[in-house]
Amino acid sequence: MAAGRAFVGIDAGSTAAKLVRFDGRRVVRSRMVPARDWHSLVGTVRPREAVCTTGYFRRKVPHHLTLTEISAARLGVARSFPDAEVIIDLGGQDTKVTDLRNLTLQMNDRCSAGTGAFLEQAARYFGMSVEGLSRMAERARDRVDINSTCSVFAQSEMISMLERGARREEVAAGLHHALARRIAELVPDAERIVAIGGVARNRSMLFALGAILGRRLRVPPEPQMVNALGAALHAVAHSSQS
Amino acid sequence: MGRRGRRKARVAGITALVPPELIYAAGWRPLDINNWIPGSDARPRSKLCAWTASWREAILGGELKLDALVVVAGGDCHNALADGQVAARNVGRTHYFFYPFDGDAGYMEGQLRALEGFLGEGLRGERAHDRAMRALEEVAAAKRLGLRLEALRSAGRADPGSTFDALISFSDLEGDPARFGGKVERLIDASRDFRGTEGPGVALIGVPPIYRDFHRACAEAGLRVVFDELPYEFLRLGGHDLRSLARSYSTYTFARPVEFRLGLLKRELSRRKVRGIIHYAQFTCHHLLEDGLLREELDLPMLTVQGDLPGRTPAQVRLRLEAFGELLGAGKGAI
Numbered sequence: 001m002a003a004g005r006a007f008v009g010i011d012a013g014s015t016a017a018k019l020v021r022f023d024g025r026r027v028v029r030s031r032m033v034p035a036r037d038w039h040s041l042v043g044t045v046r047p048r049e050a051v052c053t054t055g056y057f058r059r060k061v062p063h064h065l066t067l068t069e070i071s072a073a074r075l076g077v078a079r080s081f082p083d084a085e086v087i088i089d090l091g092g093q094d095t096k097v098t099d100l101r102n103l104t105l106q107m108n109d110r111c112s113a114g115t116g117a118f119l120e121q122a123a124r125y126f127g128m129s130v131e132g133l134s135r136m137a138e139r140a141r142d143r144v145d146i147n148s149t150c151s152v153f154a155q156s157e158m159i160s161m162l163e164r165g166a167r168r169e170e171v172a173a174g175l176h177h178a179l180a181r182r183i184a185e186l187v188p189d190a191e192r193i194v195a196i197g198g199v200a201r202n203r204s205m206l207f208a209l210g211a212i213l214g215r216r217l218r219v220p221p222e223p224q225m226v227n228a229l230g231a232a233l234h235a236v237a238h239s240s241q242s
Numbered sequence: 243m244g245r246r247g248r249r250k251a252r253v254a255g256i257t258a259l260v261p262p263e264l265i266y267a268a269g270w271r272p273l274d275i276n277n278w279i280p281g282s283d284a285r286p287r288s289k290l291c292a293w294t295a296s297w298r299e300a301i302l303g304g305e306l307k308l309d310a311l312v313v314v315a316g317g318d319c320h321n322a323l324a325d326g327q328v329a330a331r332n333v334g335r336t337h338y339f340f341y342p343f344d345g346d347a348g349y350m351e352g353q354l355r356a357l358e359g360f361l362g363e364g365l366r367g368e369r370a371h372d373r374a375m376r377a378l379e380e381v382a383a384a385k386r387l388g389l390r391l392e393a394l395r396s397a398g399r400a401d402p403g404s405t406f407d408a409l410i411s412f413s414d415l416e417g418d419p420a421r422f423g424g425k426v427e428r429l430i431d432a433s434r435d436f437r438g439t440e441g442p443g444v445a446l447i448g449v450p451p452i453y454r455d456f457h458r459a460c461a462e463a464g465l466r467v468v469f470d471e472l473p474y475e476f477l478r479l480g481g482h483d484l485r486s487l488a489r490s491y492s493t494y495t496f497a498r499p500v501e502f503r504l505g506l507l508k509r510e511l512s513r514r515k516v517r518g519i520i521h522y523a524q525f526t527c528h529h530l531l532e533d534g535l536l537r538e539e540l541d542l543p544m545l546t547v548q549g550d551l552p553g554r555t556p557a558q559v560r561l562r563l564e565a566f567g568e569l570l571g572a573g574k575g576a577i
Contacts, residue, residue: 056561070565094558103518103543103569107562 009231015092076230090199143173180208267374317341317497341497351488384423403457409473
């Protein structure tokens with residue numbers, strides 16, 4: 001590894017772009033911007049820094065190295081949880097589940113029913129942020145059952161329940177549970193499950209998913225930055241090899 | 243079979259594997275009605291499976307002109323059976339072909355005899371006999387070449403993409419066994435210049451991908467396909483009579499219980515030192531329900547890919563392939 005050299009990981013995702021600068025020992029900077037503003041992250045890269053990109057638009061962003069977000073997640077998670085067995089990456093547009101015990105991946109991207117977009121759509125209906133929706137669900141004493149797996153149909157179901165007199169908090173809790181149920185279908189049985197990605201900051205979501213799986217999910221600090229960190233760590237490893 | 247005879251041969255569309263040697267022997271030309279789909283931009287209406295819905299629409303719309311349709315009604319999926327029955331309304335004659343779930347060779351022989359009867363002429367009768375024997379020999383010769391090409395590809399000495407394209411065509415031998423055999427022979431010759439492929443050897447199991455560049459996408463992800471399950475099934479060699487053909491085709495694993503299929507898979511994956519498996523299933527395909535069982539029994543890293551409409555391999559699927567390659571330690575992104 002070159003002395004004094006910094007390593008940059010950029011996760012150019014579908015909804016947000018994140019940058020992590022790593023000095024070989026620790027993270028010295030992390031930043032997140034909307035996906036369309038990824039150029040602003042690139043502008044902060046210094047000439048001698050090694051850049052590894054990941055995420056959907058990883059090839060679009062100037063880089064020295066690139067790797068998929070699935071591998072980046074594996075490296076980033078290992079820093080906080082080296083004994084992780086399963087990683088659930090809860091993204092805005094898809095959900096990826098990697099079983100590290102047998103290197104098996106499952107992804108749910110056929111529709112938005114198992115992704116953060118499901119909650120975004122519901123939050124828009126209530127005129128609040130996704131975080132607000134999560135807080136509202138936390139206040140619920142009970143929850144309604146949302147049976148539709150399609151997010152569009154789920155919204156119709158949600159509206160008809162509200163019209164029938166269901167409490168907003170209970171509907172919000174039901175929505176989180178419906179999303180968690182969908183994601184849980186992808187998750188194999190394991191003791192040590194780590195949740196990352198933007199949706200992993202959502203406490204109601206983690207509560208619902210943990211309850212369905214019968215496990216307490218582990219969440220690293222700044223779960224939305226884990227893939228960018230993994231990319232930076234890959235740049236470090238590559239630098240040591242070369 | 244002379245060229246003049248081939249021009250006159252009537253076309254029998256087949257919805258899945260139906261012994262092509264028997265169709266040629268009866269003086270017909272088989273046409274696997276699936277094989278044009280990956281190269282097309284078919285967008286069928288009212289679909290569950292895009293494979294079956296695409297050929298259904300093409301038959302109903304008159305783009306696929308057939309003299310007869312042979313629907314595999316037992317041993318393939320119900321989508322094919324349902325779409326086959328709808329498509330049959332625009333085909334003069336339709337026959338329903340059943341594989342034995344229990345592998346009963348006697349039952350299989352009965353099915354081959356029924357097919358022979360439907361096509362009119364077969365291995366029987368002095369007049370037809372010479373032509374039939376010649377057809378059987380041409381198909382067998384091409385299949386022997388196919389087995390050679392398959393072995394070269396498995397050893398990393400032939401291009402996986404062009405090998406797959408050839409192997410998948412063994413269901414109908416592109417309407418001309420002799421010419422098709424020549425084409426396979428040229429691929430074998432060309433393999434001498436093949437520089438080899440890098441990366442972990444993987445098996446592609448399940449139904450064939452509906453994406454026309456899937457093998458290229460695998461190669462770009464650093465994955466070296468060394469086994470294609472379904473096309474390998476097409477390479478079965480029969481004999482010169484219905485009984486020996488029946489013995490061979492009654493072991494067609496896709497039509498048998500999943501345990502029987504697992505036997506073939508375990509043997510071939512071990513023989514080829516496969517390091518990972520790509521399980522391809524079509525959206526809404528019943529084979530997806532077997533995914534958990536295959537993961538449990540085959541004890542190798544497995545990536546499941548679901549395809550829908552034909553065309554180029556979508557970015558989402560490429561991402562999966564690339565990540566799988568990284569996990570298996572392939573290429574520059576290896577971690």
